[in-house]
Every structure is written in structure tokens, then in C-alpha cells.
Amino acid sequence: MLKSFTLLYVEDDSSTVRSFINAFGDYFNEVIIARNAEEGLELFEKHSPHILITDLQLPKMSGLEMIAHIRHAHPSFPIIVNSAFSDTHLLLRSIALHVDNYILKPTDPYQLLHVLEKIARIITLEKKLNTTREIMQTMIDGIPDPILYIEPDYTIAMMNQAAKEQADDSVLVNKCFNLAQKNLPACSEDGSSCPMNSVKKIKQPVTMRHLRKDKEGNKRYVEVHMRPILDTEGEITAYVEITHDITQYLTVQDRLVAETEKLSHISMHDPLTHLPNRRLFMDRIEQTIQHKSRTKEIFGVFFIDLDHFKEINDSIGHSSGDLLLIEAAKRMQKVIRKGDTLSRFGGDEFLLIIENGMTVSHFSKIAEKIQKLFQEPFLINEHQVVSSCSIGISLFPQDGKNAELLLSNADKAMYASKNGGRHQFHFFDPKLMV
Known part of the structure; x- marks a missing residue:
């Protein structure tokens, strides 16, 4: 099915290019290689390919700038981003440019093949789903992570602005569990154990996943990273808690799992x-x-x-x-x-x-x-x-x-x-x- 398509592949790493050609070269009528974004734009105008795969972190002009140029003239052209996404802002900006899909590096060739086949067959239907806009919305809703400095009796000695915004105005926030509107030292809606208790036992950092409610009563999934502050005798004098909201990421993950299942069904x-x-x-x-x-x-x-x-x-x-x-x-x-x-x-x-x-x-x-x-x-x-x-x-x-x-x-x-x-x-x- 892909044999009649021409692919433009923009990647500056030679070994990655060789690996891609070895894996996918025979699938396409032609694979055009560009080593940077400027060359990518030039080859795009010259050859009018059917599909574009590009990294974001490219020398000189970034992959995002190249995508923006192409989107301006060709709003519905199928674009796949293949990047490590070391910078969250790159992911957000690529979503804002309505890329058709993104594959995280290191690249799973079977996942990439499924995505390519989907684009070749049902790109117009996939665009109607407008998944990129929804993912962008979930990502831009994120705020800086709440940070708490907690004493052994659960008293909050210090908190950042994000943690303050998390608290309900009607709740007296002097204990860490009050942030979750609890009267007892427990902070998870699903009954998960308190991370402080785990840190007390092992005197090592722990990470737990909790289900909590925000001040509007909405359920949120968070990862709680708790680490002890030790004195010279090795005793715990305080705790630092960093809470990271992963609800958006789980939503994206669920969508990706559903997409994988959908592509698997299509292929069979x-x-x-x-x-x-x-x-x-x-x-x-x-x-x-x-x-x-x-x-x-x-x-x-x-x-x-x-x-x-x-x-x-x-x-x-x-x-x-x-x-x-x-x-x-x-x-x-x-x-x-x-x-x-x-x-x-x-x-x-x-x-x-x-x-x-x-x-x-x-x-x-x-x-x-x-x-x-x-x-x-x-x-x-x-x-x-x-x-x-x-x-x-x-x-x-x-x-x-x-x-x-x-x-x-x-x-x-x-x-x-x-x-x-x-x-x-x-x-x-x-x-x-x-």
C-alpha cells in the first residue's frame, strides 16, 4: 500500500537515517532524505512528497519552524514528528501545529509502520478526530508542580504558589493532608498509603501514584515524590514533597493505547x-x-x-x-x-x-x-x-x-x-x- 507513496524524511543523525532506510526504504516508491530543515523545505517544494517524517531538534532552523512553513501553505499535509521530546515545550508546540502523529525516540518500527499505514489509508478520517487539539488542551492546562516542605507532625512549614492554588479557600491549610481536604493524615481518594510513612521506614525517597480531588471536586491522578531531609545523625527532620499531576499524561497514554489497538484491527x-x-x-x-x-x-x-x-x-x-x-x-x-x-x-x-x-x-x-x-x-x-x-x-x-x-x-x-x-x-x- 505504501509503495506508491513518496516520503520526505528530515533527520540530521546519519546512523538514524541509515537505520530508517534499512527498515522502511523498500516500503515506499521513494524516500527523500533531508539533513536539516532548510533542505527539507527545498526538497518539499521540489518533489511534493506525500508524507513527511521529521525530528524537531535540527541544526539552524528547527523542525517546528519547518512544519510551520509547510502548514501555512498546506494545512492538511500529513506530518509525523519523530523526536525524543527532551523539551516539553517542543511537544506542546508540535501539537499546536497540528501534526498528524508523533513517535517517541527510540523509535518502535512496528508502531511507526502502523502509523504510516494509517496515514496512507485513513488520513482524512483521522483529521476529523482532531486529536491533536484535544492533546494540546490537556497539555497547556498543566501548571508548575506543587512543592511542600513538611515537618514530621505533618505541619506544612513552607509551600510554593502552585501548592497554595491547590487548596480550597475554605480549608485551613496547616497540615499537608488538609490540601486534599482530609481530617486524617491520608491524602489519596483510593486509599493509597501515605508516602511519609514509607519514607519514615526506609529513610529513602519514594514515589507513589495517588488519586486526589482538586478544589472543584474533580478527580486527578498525581505522582507524589517524597524525599527525607536528614540531620547529621541520619534522622529525619523534614520531608520535601513534589506532586506532579499526570492526569493529562494518562489520558494521552490511553489514547495512544486505543490508537494502537485501532491500527492493529485495521491491519488484520x-x-x-x-x-x-x-x-x-x-x-x-x-x-x-x-x-x-x-x-x-x-x-x-x-x-x-x-x-x-x-x-x-x-x-x-x-x-x-x-x-x-x-x-x-x-x-x-x-x-x-x-x-x-x-x-x-x-x-x-x-x-x-x-x-x-x-x-x-x-x-x-x-x-x-x-x-x-x-x-x-x-x-x-x-x-x-x-x-x-x-x-x-x-x-x-x-x-x-x-x-x-x-x-x-x-x-x-x-x-x-x-x-x-x-x-x-x-x-x-x-x-x-x-
Whole structure:
């Protein structure tokens, strides 16, 4: 899919460039390398690439300045930032420029590949989500971290302005737990232990995650960094607490996890019917072979091909042909059970794994049910379309003990159904497949 795209890659580190070319060079029609932002702008105007990947920390002109130039003339151009983000302000500014995605260094190649595939296929849909604006909002809502200097009896001896702003005006803030509007020395809504108690025991800094409420009553997740102040005898005389609000970061993290899951689903499913694609089907059949090899049970592989689909597609149009494939997939899903796998293998070809079949007659009944599904015409764009299917069936292990042989023999059986007049099914039989 990426083979038809040209990529502009802006990176000043030679070893990083070599690693990128080795990993992704063959995926694209062309990868154009720029060593700095000025060269990136020049090559952008000269070659009009489809996608840009850039670091932010570049010599002379920064990556952010280059992105700003490109965004001014091309507001929707897909841009991926690949940077270590050592400076939070760089992350905030890149979000403000509406980059399409960002990958933290060291780069996970599988994550980057998923992002590139997503941009190549659904960039227009992803832009509608406007995720960058939401992330920017969560980031700019952050304030300097509250700092407390606490005496052993929980009295706050000193606090910074951020900590003062955290307190409710109606609460007398003289004990550290009063900041969380508590009457007892506990500061977490989820019952987490007090970090001071942990520091007392080990006399070492500790970091804990707490759930707290702000003065508006909103729940916030914070990391509490507590360290002891020791005297010359090694005894604790006070504590320094730094509270870092990580709610925004957890939100971003959740979004990234959700995005990863979404990309994984896209890579494993057919975009038209949303059925498992060839890649996922091959994984499922390998798993089924391993399982049935241990249990000594049989399972069936159905190769299903719509009859005269090319003629139907030519007569009603490709968009209507796509709707026919979608409706055919929906009907076939009605006869499969949990544990079975229906896949669109390509074109008008579907593959089906029936796991829980004990006899040949069981697979015959499934094939008959599938063909009965096609007896009622399909309503496509207010037109009735009559279709049928030819089915070939191979059984494990008698017709093959590996995926390639099972698929090949099911395909041969399907062609026997085609040659026999279509709208029928055949089991693989070496005698009939000559």
C-alpha cells in the first residue's frame, strides 16, 4: 500500500537515517532524505512528497519552524514528528501545529509502520478526530508542580504558589493532608498509603501514584515524590514533597493505547467487509492446525466464491458490487459459530474455518446452509440482485496437514463446483481433481 507513496524524511543523525532506510526504504516508491530543515523545505517544494517524517531538534532552523512553513501553505499535509521530546515545550508546540502523529525516540518500527499505514489509508478520517487539539488542551492546562516542605507532625512549614492554588479557600491549610481536604493524615481518594510513612521506614525517597480531588471536586491522578531531609545523625527532620499531576499524561497514554489497538484491527481486517483479512486468516488456520493436531480432531476449510460476480459487478457498477460483497458477508456470518472464522481473502473469494465438525455430514449441512442464504435476492441500491456461490471443502488432516495444502485443495474443490455448473459444493477428492 505504501509503495506508491513518496516520503520526505528530515533527520540530521546519519546512523538514524541509515537505520530508517534499512527498515522502511523498500516500503515506499521513494524516500527523500533531508539533513536539516532548510533542505527539507527545498526538497518539499521540489518533489511534493506525500508524507513527511521529521525530528524537531535540527541544526539552524528547527523542525517546528519547518512544519510551520509547510502548514501555512498546506494545512492538511500529513506530518509525523519523530523526536525524543527532551523539551516539553517542543511537544506542546508540535501539537499546536497540528501534526498528524508523533513517535517517541527510540523509535518502535512496528508502531511507526502502523502509523504510516494509517496515514496512507485513513488520513482524512483521522483529521476529523482532531486529536491533536484535544492533546494540546490537556497539555497547556498543566501548571508548575506543587512543592511542600513538611515537618514530621505533618505541619506544612513552607509551600510554593502552585501548592497554595491547590487548596480550597475554605480549608485551613496547616497540615499537608488538609490540601486534599482530609481530617486524617491520608491524602489519596483510593486509599493509597501515605508516602511519609514509607519514607519514615526506609529513610529513602519514594514515589507513589495517588488519586486526589482538586478544589472543584474533580478527580486527578498525581505522582507524589517524597524525599527525607536528614540531620547529621541520619534522622529525619523534614520531608520535601513534589506532586506532579499526570492526569493529562494518562489520558494521552490511553489514547495512544486505543490508537494502537485501532491500527492493529485495521491491519488484520478487510476494510470493506470488516472480516478477518488474509493475514489474520492465515494466523487463525495455523492456530487451528496446532490445536487439532493435539486433540486429533478434524476441521474444515471452505473456499467460497460468488458465481458470476464479474458479470454482476460490470452490470450494476463497482460500488454496488462492493455492497453485494458486504451483504453476502453478513449473510454468511449467520451460519458460523463462535470459534469459526470467516475471512474475505480477496475479490469475491471468502474462506471459512469450521472448527467443531465431527463428521463429513456436518460440513455438508454447513455448505447447504450457506447456499440457502443466497436463495433470496439481495437488495442493492433498490435493485434486486440474484447471486449464488460455489464452495470447495478440504478437511484436516486427510486433505492436508498444513495451511497451504488445505487452501490449495479447497480451491481445487471449489473449481470442481464451478465446472460442475456452479451453485453447488464439492469436497476435495484427488480422483475428481485431475
